[in-house]
Each structure stands twice: as C-alpha cells, then as structure tokens.
Amino acid sequence: MTTDLFSPIQLGRYHLPNRIIMAPLTRNRAGAGNVPQALNVLYYEQRASAGLIISEATQISPHGVGYPATPGIHSAEQIAGWKQVTQAVHAKGGRIFLQLWHTGRISHPSLLPNGEQPVSASAIAAEGMASTYEGEQPFVAPRALETTEIPTIIEMYRQGAANALEAGFDGVEVHNANGYLLDQFLRDGVNQRTDAYGGSIANRARLPLAVLEAVIEVWGADRVGIRLSPSSTFNSMSDSDPEQHFGYFVEQLNRYNLAYLHLLEPSESDLRHGGKPVPTSYFRPLYHGNLMVNWDYDFAQGQAVIANGEADLVSYGKLFISNPDLPERFRRNAPLTPFDPATFYGGGAVGYTDYPSLPDSSVPDSSLQDSSLQEQQISS
Numbered sequence: 001m002t003t004d005l006f007s008p009i010q011l012g013r014y015h016l017p018n019r020i021i022m023a024p025l026t027r028n029r030a031g032a033g034n035v036p037q038a039l040n041v042l043y044y045e046q047r048a049s050a051g052l053i054i055s056e057a058t059q060i061s062p063h064g065v066g067y068p069a070t071p072g073i074h075s076a077e078q079i080a081g082w083k084q085v086t087q088a089v090h091a092k093g094g095r096i097f098l099q100l101w102h103t104g105r106i107s108h109p110s111l112l113p114n115g116e117q118p119v120s121a122s123a124i125a126a127e128g129m130a131s132t133y134e135g136e137q138p139f140v141a142p143r144a145l146e147t148t149e150i151p152t153i154i155e156m157y158r159q160g161a162a163n164a165l166e167a168g169f170d171g172v173e174v175h176n177a178n179g180y181l182l183d184q185f186l187r188d189g190v191n192q193r194t195d196a197y198g199g200s201i202a203n204r205a206r207l208p209l210a211v212l213e214a215v216i217e218v219w220g221a222d223r224v225g226i227r228l229s230p231s232s233t234f235n236s237m238s239d240s241d242p243e244q245h246f247g248y249f250v251e252q253l254n255r256y257n258l259a260y261l262h263l264l265e266p267s268e269s270d271l272r273h274g275g276k277p278v279p280t281s282y283f284r285p286l287y288h289g290n291l292m293v294n295w296d297y298d299f300a301q302g303q304a305v306i307a308n309g310e311a312d313l314v315s316y317g318k319l320f321i322s323n324p325d326l327p328e329r330f331r332r333n334a335p336l337t338p339f340d341p342a343t344f345y346g347g348g349a350v351g352y353t354d355y356p357s358l359p360d361s362s363v364p365d366s367s368l369q370d371s372s373l374q375e376q377q378i379s380s
C-alpha cells in the first residue's frame with residue numbers, strides 16, 4: 001500500500017492519524033497581557049483534525065516579544081489561557097505542540113520591558129520595519145548578548161518549555177527559523193561573534209543546541225521538534241554556505257532522536273533576495289528521523305512528497321487558515337476556501353474563526369477510515 005498524507009504515523013511519543021500538519025501561524029489576536037483568549041480557543045479547536053497542530057510562535061519571555069498581540073508562555077495568566085486551548089483541542093481528539101519563540105533583533109524597544117534595546121548575536125540591525133502598537137517603525141540596532149548572558153537565554157527557553165508542559169501541550173517546537181534569535185546565532189550573515197558562540201559552525205550551533213538540550217530535559221526528545229529555514233532571506237537573513245552549515249547542524253540533530261525536524265523549502269522570494277536555495281531533499285539523507293516539509297504545498301504536491309519518500313509529513317499554513325477541516329477537504333477532494341491575506345495579522349473573528357468547515361466534518365478523522373461511513377459522509 002502506498003504511503004500518503006492519510007497514512008498514520010508514529011511521531012515520537014504520539015500516533016498521528018494523518019500526516020497533514022498545521023504549520024505555526026502568527027495571527028496577532030491574543031488578548032491583553034498577550035494572553036490567549038476565548039477566540040483563540042475556538043480557532044484551534046476548529047483545526048483539531050490536523051495530524052498535529054503547531055501553535056503560533058509564542059514568546060518565552062517579555063524580553064522576546066517582537067510583534068503586537070502575540071501570545072506568551074511566561075505568565076500565570078498566559079498558562080491558564082493556553083490550558084483552555086489545549087483542553088479544547090484534546091476534547092476534539094487532536095494534538096498540539098507549542099512553538100517556543102524569542103524574536104531577538106526582530107523587535108522594537110516599544111515592545112520590550114522599560115523600552116530596552118532588542119538583543120541579538122551581533123549588533124547588526126535588520127533591514128526594514130518593525131511592527132509595533134504605534135504602526136511600523138524602522139528596526140533599531142540590537143545589542144549583542146554578552147557571553148555571560150547566554151545561560152539566562154537558555155534558562156528562558158527551559159522555563160518556557162516547562163510552562164508549556166504545565167499548560168497541557170503535547171510537546172514543543174523550538175523555533176530556529178525565519179531570522180529570529182536562534183537563527184540569528186546559527187547563520188553567519190548575522191552572527192559575527194568572536195566568543196564560543198560565533199565563528200565556526202560548531203560555535204554558531206552552540207546556543208541552538210544548548211537550548212534544544214534544555215528543552216529536551218523538560219519534555220524528553222520524543223516530544224520535541226525543531227524548525228529550520230536554511231534558504232530563507234526573510235528578516236534580512238543570509239548565510240555564506242547554507243548547504244554545508246545546515247548540513248552540519250542537521251547531522252548534529254541525529255544525536256537526539258527528536259519527534260521531528262521541520263524544514264522550510266526555498267521560496268521565490270528567497271531567490272529574488274539572493275538566497276542560496278537548498279531543497280529539503282538535500283537534507284533527507286543527512287537526517288535519520290521524521291522529516292516534516294513546508295512551503296506552498298498543495299494536496300497533490302503533499303501526496304507526491306510522501307509517496308516518493310522525500311518527507312514523512314507536510315505542514316500547511318495558509319490553507320489551514322481558510323480551511324479548518326483541511327484533512328477532510330483533501331480526503332473528499334472538496335473545493336478549498338481561498339484565504340484572505342488582509343486578515344492574516346490582527347483583528348477579530350473575521351478571517352480567523354469564520355471560515356466554514358464542510359458539513360459533517362466534525363466526525364473524528366479515525367472513524368473515516370471505514371469506507372462505508374466515508375461514503376455516507378460524502379453523500380450527506
């Protein structure tokens with residue numbers, strides 16, 4: 001039998017009913033104090049038929065905030081808010097990991113405690129504009145973290161991971177992609193340090209791996225994933241040799257037996273911005289565990305990449321925004337609702353919880369394995 005998106009899979013500690021994963025999606029709709037609220041509970045609950053939900057990026061500390069109205073996992077109120085989310089997803093038979101986030105230089109003093117300067121590997125400002133409560137403002141030059149401050153950063157991740165456990169998540173994904181703090185350390189376009197955390201790739205990988213190990217101590221490796229974007233130029237990122245550097249890093253990950261490695265494919269925008277594209281297929285032979293791929297996949301492309309063995313799972317972002325029952329739509333070959341980028345970031349229920357599911361698609365995924373029931377569903 002061919003393996004496809006509907007084939008169950010063992011992902012670390014969990015048995016997933018399908019390989020259609022909800023990608024992490026920042027939606028800027030947290031309540032006051034960056035606390036998840038009832039609207040967010042409904043949004044995640046609606047998407048519980050994903051093989052796994054990966055939450056929107058969630059700051060581990062007030063010092064790691066980079067955008068307005070993004071949720072945190074550092075206060076008692078935030079933990080309580082997330083508990084409502086995890087309970088609702090579990091009640092629908094789903095599973096949800098939290099994406100652990102520190103934005104580093106992709107921030108602004110107005111978003112940080114006491115108007116402090118953002119931190120990074122080196123004092124190099126990102127190009128472009130920060131999103132703030134007062135609108136877009138130019139990125140400021142960050143402050144390079146002192147070597148003596150690194151243990152505090154690792155501790156922030158450990159505490160964020162422990163808080164996610166308390167909030168009832170099923171696991172965590174370390175956000176090491178898209179130009180945020182850990183990526184700022186990993187890639188030599190930003191990391192110009194001369195201490196043990198800069199220079200060689202082994203040194204640049206030191207903080208990301210130390211964070212991963214701290215998080216694993218809390219969760220066990222079989223409930224931890226990591227996300228990487230080797231080719232991405234987003235947030236003015238670059239690397240002199242992503243093939244060699246990320247190749248090294250991915251091989252290091254083999255030591256841990258993680259739940260999964262989540263890789264972003266090169267995008268057209270990366271090519272336009274001078275990125276050096278490395279397809280995820282390059283990393284397939286280097287990594288020995290479950291590989292999740294992402295970027296602009298449609299149903300047919302997702303089916304193909306699983307069937308030909310280039311990946312074990314596919315995560316979908318934008319399609320999950322506008323199709324809360326995406327696995328069922330794929331299964332029925334039903335039309336997909338188009339997404340509206342104007343409502344991606346911020347606002348209320350419009351473009352968030354008002355995208356419809358197909359009639360009857362609240363039926364748990366596993367019961368649809370029975371083909372007679374499936375036919376009944378399709379005809380009703």
Ligand SMILES: Cc1cc2nc3c(=O)[nH]c(=O)nc-3n(C[C@H](O)[C@H](O)[C@H](O)COP(=O)(O)O)c2cc1C
Pocket residue numbers: 023024025026027055056057099175177178227264294295296297315316317318319344345
């Ligand atoms: C609205 C929006 C918010 C996003 N937020 C996050 C995020 O919080 N963390 C992250 O790692 N990637 C984030 N991404 C990237 C997506 O996870 C994904 O990589 C991207 O949308 C490409 O996949 P897709 O073509 O299936 O949408 C975001 C993308 C979009 C469109």
